[in-house]
Amino acid sequence: MxxxxxxxxxxxxxxxxxxxxxxxxxxxxxxxxxxALKRELHQLMQEAKEISGQINQPSDLWDLQEYLTQRRKxxxxxxxxxxxxxTQVFGRLLHETRVSEDELRGFSEDKLKTIRSxxxxxxxxxx
Amino acid sequence: MxxxxxxxxxxxxxxxxxxxxxxxxxxxxxxxxxxALKRELHQLMQEAKEISGQINQPSDLWDLQEYLTQRRKxxxxxxxxxxxxxTQVFGRLLHETRVSEDELRGFSEDKLKTIRSxxxxxxxxxx
Numbered sequence: 001m002x003x004x005x006x007x008x009x010x011x012x013x014x015x016x017x018x019x020x021x022x023x024x025x026x027x028x029x030x031x032x033x034x035x036a037l038k039r040e041l042h043q044l045m046q047e048a049k050e051i052s053g054q055i056n057q058p059s060d061l062w063d064l065q066e067y068l069t070q071r072r073k074x075x076x077x078x079x080x081x082x083x084x085x086x087t088q089v090f091g092r093l094l095h096e097t098r099v100s101e102d103e104l105r106g107f108s109e110d111k112l113k114t115i116r117s118x119x120x121x122x123x124x125x126x127x
Numbered sequence: 128m129x130x131x132x133x134x135x136x137x138x139x140x141x142x143x144x145x146x147x148x149x150x151x152x153x154x155x156x157x158x159x160x161x162x163a164l165k166r167e168l169h170q171l172m173q174e175a176k177e178i179s180g181q182i183n184q185p186s187d188l189w190d191l192q193e194y195l196t197q198r199r200k201x202x203x204x205x206x207x208x209x210x211x212x213x214t215q216v217f218g219r220l221l222h223e224t225r226v227s228e229d230e231l232r233g234f235s236e237d238k239l240k241t242i243r244s245x246x247x248x249x250x251x252x253x254x
Contacts, residue, residue: 041185041188044188045182045184045185045187045188048179048182048188048191049179049180049182051179052175052176052178052179052180053176053179055172055175055176057172058168058172060172061168061171061172061175061195062199064175064195065192065195065196065199068188068191068192068195069192069196072189072192
């Protein structure tokens with residue numbers, strides 16, 4: 001996969017680190033971020049229970065161990081609450097339908113535009 | 128924990144790498160080794176199911192992930208089927224009651240002595 005940041009800059013989007021976050025935007029961000037993380041973790045908890053229930057041989061056990069290790073790394077990387085990274089974080093969560101546009105209501109138009117652009121970029125990159 | 132090999136040599140036991148394994152001893156070793164590994168893996172499969180069933184919050188999920196990762200490393204290290212390592216391997220399995228003396232019947236007396244000595248050493252080391 002190509003590097004998203006470099007490609008977006010190439011396509012003419014401003015660096016997200018230039019953005020400032022108002023107090024109310026920070027509150028919206030925190031709530032949407034926490035809700036998405038909570039949903040993803042609860043989904044993974046259910047998955048782990050289902051996968052464990054189907055363990056029949058030792059290789060299934062190591063498949064579960066590898067899956068949980070890989071998901072943990074992925075979740076740690078994805079949920080990066082630094083303001084300089086938040087538009088990309090929400091762009092990814094929007095792309096993965098882990099947050100809705102409704103939950104991002106209260107963000108400035110330029111932030112929403114950047115978030116939507118990144119979600120669109122990821123959709124095209126995955127196609 | 129101190130290094131078992133160094134301490135055993137210090138106590139006057141010969142290096143286990145000097146031992147040769149007859150064809151029939153190899154057959155006994157392979158069977159006892161495989162049986163112990165199978166039992167340990169089946170026990171871990173049951174444990175994983177039980178732990179997963181009790182997952183109630185995200186930290187439980189990561190506890191399971193860490194537990195499986197740690198157990199996998201431990202099992203990989205423990206079940207080392209090199210003839211130069213086998214008396215220590217069986218000494219540990221005997222100490223952990225994962226093999227019985229009955230399963231080792233067919234080994235030469237010097238091997239059994241070394242295996243029992245190592246099991247005893249581990250018991251004393253753990254005390």
